[in-house]
Amino acid sequence: MAETTTSTTKKDAQALLLGRYEIGKLLGHGSFAKVYYARNVKTFESVAIKIIDKEKILKGGLIAHIKREISILRRVRHPNIVQLFEVMATKTKIFFVMEYVKGGELFNKVAKGRLKEEVARKYFQQLVSAVAFCHARGVYHRDLKPENLLLDENGDLKVSDFGLSAVSDQMRQDGLFHTFCGTPAYVAPEVLAQKGYNAAKVDIWSCGVILFVLMAGYLPFHDQNVMAMYKKIYKGEFRCPRWFSPELTRLLTRLLDANPETRITIPEIMSKRWFKKGFKHVKFYIEDDKLCSVQDGEESESDQSMSESESELESRRKLASLPRPVSLNAFDIISFSPGFDLSGLFDDEGEGARFVSGAPVGKIISKLEDIAKVVSFTVRKKDCRVSLEGSREGVKGPLTIAAEIFELTPTLRVVEVKKKGGDRREYEDIYNRELKPGLQNLTTDESIAPHLPLDALNSSPDSPNLLSDTE
Structure with missing residues (x-):
């Protein structure tokens, strides 16, 4: 009995991270990091903790990359973006303590079939709101896709995974980015051309692909042969299904314009009647480097x-x-x-x-x-x-x-x-x-x-x- 108690105590001590967080199940993992569910033992707040192996990022020469990701996450605090609460480190690990979004990936919802127009519109509105905020802060995601969009318990969208994102300071003298990155089915044609690209327009293209997927249940540019798919993307060749409304079809035509110069901008997206239907501006303020939500400016009865x-x-x-x-x-x-x-x-x-x-x-x-x-x-x-x-x-x-x-x-x-x-x-x-x-x-x-x-x-x-x- 005493032996069992000692074993349990050791197990509890191992599970308690830095004396504050009780580590739970594994939520996901990548080449350099694992993400776990955790709970603050004092406040009982649920969080997600990304644990990064220092040795691996040192060997991979990714220290600057990690520093940039931290800087970016501090810069983009918005209700529709997964929030970074704090960063901690030991001799061997780096810990990102982040908002826990328990609704899972939007991808899982789309995998079951296309969404109703009003639901797809709500997610698209929240996505554009978050992307607009990022761009205004000089941050470009560059890997927007349903797998990187999470849903909270209220069914609201949260943009995650800024691992491939960039800031305006990284632009070359020509004012463009040149890094080839992104996910094949969601990448913009100008990225494929490898001649430099406007990252804001690249994000807008990805938003267009996401909207198409939400409404259709499949990709606008798809082919089992990757090169054939790239060819379709480069030419901007896609067809909207018959259940798309004329307004939605016109919007998607502008979003998935292969020419970035004539592609629609975010202010133009927000001015479109299809987008504006039921759209609510998100109100929030930043205090002590923490985002706080505001309920539509309304006072409570006690106030x-x-x-x-x-x-x-x-x-x-x-x-x-x-x-x-x-x-x-x-x-x-x-x-x-x-x-x-x-x-x-x-x-x-x-x-x-x-x-x-x-x-x-x-x-x-x-x-x-x-x-x-x-x-x-x-x-x-x-x-x-x-x-x-x-x-x-x-x-x-x-x-x-x-x-x-x-x-x-x-x-x-x-x-x-x-x-x-x-x-x-x-x-x-x-x-x-x-x-x-x-x-x-x-x-x-x-x-x-x-x-x-x-x-x-x-x-x-x-x-x-x-x-x-x-x-």
């Missing part, structure tokens, strides 16, 4: 029942209980200087500014809330972080501005403001019109020490620097 005076009291209570801001050490201050900026390793948004203020944390947050009211933005707060979220939809989603307060000295604070999502021009307009004047007025009112100039931490060659070269 609606709270009176204005109660809301004000609640705000005061939250401000009174705010923790002390994070203190900046010497390394933090140095890293703020453009010459030592390390944020480019993971931070893909370059727009940001910093202000020095003698105002207390509560007053800084109140000022940010006042600015949010002027521009009709929603405010979300967590500790010394404030997120301002717009409601206007765009290609890149709603504008989200993040502000974080740090402690420089016991009497001085740094307010760091940056764009977390949305359109850059809209951000610049609000920043120049409201944020900059408002925060500058706040710092002026609080009589900053004369030796520490305003915007010192947001230095440029023409402005004074907190840490000069002589220091």
Whole structure:
């Protein structure tokens, strides 16, 4: 009996990954990695953990590839994209802790037969929404197919497997990509030509093939001879079945246009009547590098029942209980200087500014809330972080501005403001019109020490620097 208990304890210890995750069944595997179902033993949250063998990727020269995949997954946080929660590593393994999507592959659903038009349209709408977001963030999937599209418990689509994806920085001087990649039946004709291609148009072609498969139950370009199939793809030779509506046939003709120059664009897809039927824009915001869904902007009954005076009291209570801001050490201050900026390793948004203020944390947050009211933005707060979220939809989603307060000295604070999502021009307009004047007025009112100039931490060659070269 004691021997059995010891054996069980050892087994449990082995199954517990890094003291937090209980590993379950194998979900899938590839050449360099295996994906397991897992559960957080503290929060009971289900996750999928991709375990990568370090030795194999070192031998395969894929370290840069793995780093790029991590960077891309951090960049494309969208409700219709499988989310990366965290990355951990030991001496021999790398662990990607990801969202667990338990509905399986869309491929399994299509394998049973063609889908009803309204179901296929919903999946296509969610796919295009996710792809549009990726493209707006400079990310191109390059291997879109039903096997890489998962379904969650609500029947919503999630794009997965960004292993072959690329970012705009990888383009050559001609502005094109040249890597031959993808899955034969879904690859665009210009990729086959091997003369360089626009990756955004390649993804659109794959979306067209996927839509055809969902509606027809078979591939538009198919032949047992791969070269014969490639020939059909290269010429764009396909035929829509008789049950396709004229609107759908016209859309597919534009999606599967063999000429990438005349192939339909994503804004054009979204403007088509067939696509727009029942389409709902996805609303979400990014806070603390985590995506949070928003329910169509509607308030709950409890939110609606709270009176204005109660809301004000609640705000005061939250401000009174705010923790002390994070203190900046010497390394933090140095890293703020453009010459030592390390944020480019993971931070893909370059727009940001910093202000020095003698105002207390509560007053800084109140000022940010006042600015949010002027521009009709929603405010979300967590500790010394404030997120301002717009409601206007765009290609890149709603504008989200993040502000974080740090402690420089016991009497001085740094307010760091940056764009977390949305359109850059809209951000610049609000920043120049409201944020900059408002925060500058706040710092002026609080009589900053004369030796520490305003915007010192947001230095440029023409402005004074907190840490000069002589220091």
